[in-house]
Amino acid sequence: MPKVTFLPMNTVCEAKAGESILDVAIQNDVPLQHACGGFCACTTCHVIVVEGAQNLAPMEEAEEERIEHADGVGLQSRLGCQAQVRGDVTVQVVNQGY
Numbered sequence: 001m002p003k004v005t006f007l008p009m010n011t012v013c014e015a016k017a018g019e020s021i022l023d024v025a026i027q028n029d030v031p032l033q034h035a036c037g038g039f040c041a042c043t044t045c046h047v048i049v050v051e052g053a054q055n056l057a058p059m060e061e062a063e064e065e066r067i068e069h070a071d072g073v074g075l076q077s078r079l080g081c082q083a084q085v086r087g088d089v090t091v092q093v094v095n096q097g098y
């Protein structure tokens with residue numbers, strides 16, 4: 001199973017096929033904010049991919065448009081609720097909380 005490592009807490013979790021980074025965080029009590037409930041309507045689930053960007057499903061148009069509004073957005077930014085996990089990945093949580 002693919003593994004997601006969340007920083008800065010350094011929590012390593014297993015992901016099932018088709019799960020998003022946010023799905024994995026919620027199931028493992030990792031504090032990753034998700035104000036809109038995972039519907040690509042906020043930016044609180046913003047994560048910065050440290051390793052394994054190629055192991056995430058490519059960004060679709062809705063995520064591209066939404067993530068531009070995230071504080072501190074950069075080339076390695078993804079929305080946790082939209083990024084499906086396909087292999088091992090390490091992400092930095094920007095907004096910690098539940």
Ligand code: FES
Binds near residue numbers: 043044
């Ligand atoms: S939880 Fe709102 S965009 Fe991801």
